[in-house]
Amino acid sequence: MYPSLTRRRLLGVTGGSLLGASLLGPRIGTSNHAGPDAEDGWLQPRADSRNSATTADPGPGADGTVGWDRTLETHRRYEHAGLALVDGTLLVPTHRSLRAIDVGSGAERWRYAYRQPPPLGTHDRPQLDTEPRVRDGVVYLVFQTDVCALDLDSRRLRWRYELNSSSDGLHLFGNTVSVSALVDGGDRLLALDAETGLERWRQAGRLTPLAARSGLLVGAHYDDGRLVGLEAETGARRWESDAAIGASSLSRGQVAVADDFVAVVASNGDLTALETDSGNRRWTIPDESTDRSTHHDSIALDASNGALYWSRPNAESIDRIDLEGRDVWQRERSALEFGLSVGGETVYASRADGLLALEADTGDERFRVSVDTDDSDPFGSTPLIAGDRVYHLLGETVYEVSPQ
Secondary structure (H helix, E strand, O other): OOOOOOOOOEEEOOOOOOOOEEEOOOOOOOOOOOOOOOOOOEEEEOOOOOOOEEEEOOOOOEEEEEEEEOOOOOOOOOOOOOOOEEEEEEEEOOOOOOEEEEOOOOOOEEOOOOOOOOOOOHOOOEEOOOOOEOOOOOEEEEEEEEEEEEOOOOOOOOEEEEOOOOOOEEEEEEEEEEEEEEOEEEEEEEEOOOOOOOEEEEEEEEEEEEEEEOOOEEEOOOOOOOEEOOOOOOOOEEEEEEOOOOOOOOOHHEEOOOOOOOEEOOOOOOEEEOOOOOOOOEEEEEOOOOOOOOOEEEEEHHHHOOOEEEEEEEOOEEEEEOOOOOOEEEOOOOOOOEEEEEEEOOEEEEOEEEEEEOOOOOOOOOEEOOOOOOOOOOOOOOEEEEEEEEEEEEOEEEEEEOOO
16 A cells, blocks of 8 residues: 555646645535436446446447457456447557547557656556546546546546545546545545546445446445445435445446336345335345356346346356346356447347347347457456447457448
């Protein structure tokens, strides 16, 4: 752990110069919390702040083929399980940098590697701990002990907030950035103004932020995975649930929020819906398998069509469930990996060798594609759907699937 540092500095977009005095201790942000506008596009690792992993865009639909692929030639961390797309550019997290990939060709447009200020900045570039989340031309990231707001046009920092440890997780909801880390000698969940980096509120305890909708931020206790509901605007606790996920800093694909319930893949393998107002269980689908790991499970929530999709690689199945907890269909599929999303009438699922597409209503297979990777055991990611394309990160290979 690093020694205590001045935690918050505002940086100019040009030159990265310090605009104001160092800010010690919590300060109130300069604006009130505001929820997201109608989220247009795939700006977060699982599409939006709710982790729905769903869009009206269809992707390739009936048939698909690999348009281009690119090997990143760098180590990818397990936490990097999703991409973002803005202005024709894929934002791809790697071990020590954020890569910008042109969606038309797969060529790299630029990369950003952060260097911490002295004395830490004299060492190697810090690792990138979080996936990209975008709002109004700014991408929010954590590089080791620094929360960074990076302007995508200038590729300069708008602000930086210094933590006292690495982060357990970052979430973006409207104009508020939530981040979990050690601050002022204790574990804290912080809410920062996305425009300025100023602190809105803090909650004591090691809580990992996972998903949010108006009035509700869902997090999980780091130690035991139990879910917690907080007021998004103030951080006040609304409820605590007995439902628990696996390692909270690695389980963002296992929690999604609808208007009136939270869908959760619990650490014991059950799929559970919790009431958003109370955290009480609405329904539970028990896992019948024995000693099954949920490490690679993922869900996609298509609330407008009354559907929840569940990929269970260790059980070798994909399920569609209605919002009352009833099975609609189940399809056995081998070699599944982490990552599931829905585009229009098609479900896209990560496989160990590429991507599988199923018809959403029936579960019938539409197509599958394969790519060569240099990784013998590649970790999947949430397929990103945009227009009639899907973009997928498998191991250290990012690729496009286009219509046949």
